[in-house]
Amino acid sequence: MRATFMYGAGDVRVETVPDPGLQQPTDAVVRIVRSCVCGSDLHPYHSLPASEQGTPMGHEFLGVIEDLGQEVTGFKRGDLVVAPFAYSDNTCVFCREGLHTSCLNGGFWAVGGVGGAQAEAIRVPQAQGTLVKLPVDEDSELLPSLLTLADVYGTGYHAAKQADVNARTTVAVIGDGAVGLMAVLSARRLGAERIILMGRHEDRTKLGVDFGATDVVPERGSEGVERVRELTGGEGVHAVLEAVGYMNSYETAVGVVRPGGVISRVGVPQYEDAPIGFGSLFGPNITLTGGPAPVRAYIEELLPDVLEGRVEPGRVFDRTIGLERVPDGYRAMDGRTALKVLIQP
Numbered sequence: 001m002r003a004t005f006m007y008g009a010g011d012v013r014v015e016t017v018p019d020p021g022l023q024q025p026t027d028a029v030v031r032i033v034r035s036c037v038c039g040s041d042l043h044p045y046h047s048l049p050a051s052e053q054g055t056p057m058g059h060e061f062l063g064v065i066e067d068l069g070q071e072v073t074g075f076k077r078g079d080l081v082v083a084p085f086a087y088s089d090n091t092c093v094f095c096r097e098g099l100h101t102s103c104l105n106g107g108f109w110a111v112g113g114v115g116g117a118q119a120e121a122i123r124v125p126q127a128q129g130t131l132v133k134l135p136v137d138e139d140s141e142l143l144p145s146l147l148t149l150a151d152v153y154g155t156g157y158h159a160a161k162q163a164d165v166n167a168r169t170t171v172a173v174i175g176d177g178a179v180g181l182m183a184v185l186s187a188r189r190l191g192a193e194r195i196i197l198m199g200r201h202e203d204r205t206k207l208g209v210d211f212g213a214t215d216v217v218p219e220r221g222s223e224g225v226e227r228v229r230e231l232t233g234g235e236g237v238h239a240v241l242e243a244v245g246y247m248n249s250y251e252t253a254v255g256v257v258r259p260g261g262v263i264s265r266v267g268v269p270q271y272e273d274a275p276i277g278f279g280s281l282f283g284p285n286i287t288l289t290g291g292p293a294p295v296r297a298y299i300e301e302l303l304p305d306v307l308e309g310r311v312e313p314g315r316v317f318d319r320t321i322g323l324e325r326v327p328d329g330y331r332a333m334d335g336r337t338a339l340k341v342l343i344q345p
């Protein structure tokens, strides 16, 4: 089959590799119908050290089950399924608490001998706990929206849930990438009536307004902080959903959150040290939360709205490419000429 590998920063290649097969009785093999490039794939695209051996890429997919291990029940060959960006057994102590990204038997795609999803097929460990059957055909127009359940929609939703967003919450979303826009959609779904989207790409913030943003702040840094403070009567917001991951985004979050508020991070932090002391979080009683979203915990909850067309998160995809053009897809997302690239292998 053909599959995508990264050999170093900026070096993405599509290569022929052996087809994946079952290794454990708990595995499945899925033929990938739709995949995509993630904003988080851009971090290694900027910084991965060069190596002889490429790293498999991609962690978002939906596809058709081609083969099933003996211990996997509840599925059959030919089922269309979606997978979250982490696999999990859905039964261990952490899964039962809704924290599937910490599953005792789980792990992440493209790590430790598991392939990536920017490929024609993939082996799925812990298939029974990981996969969710989709009640549509593989030519359904809903596929782009259903694919967002693999990561970005669930990740945006996690940000909003961790911040306890509700009808009384004023929200600021930092970042107008796909996760930021999904955080807007999620905050709206949870009832927030005031949602300030901080982003400076007009085509993206327009989509954010469609998804429920009430205000757009294109200014960055201290100007952006000042603008959000003005919009909230000087108080700041109850909930900051941080969907970028850079240090300056964290500083903006600290700047716009109100006393007693919550900063909920889902952008993968590109820093280890950040202010948490008296002048930043402790003094004003700020809660800092967030982490890799246990997307598996949210799929069943978010699925009906997508199936019934009440939300259309798939609008974040603004380009569709074949597998051979995946390197162009990375370039387009890195150059901000595409918001999120859909791959149709």
Ligand SMILES: [Zn+2]
Pocket: 088, 089, 090, 091, 092, 093, 094, 095, 096, 100, 102, 103, 104, 105, 106
């Ligand atoms: Zn588990």
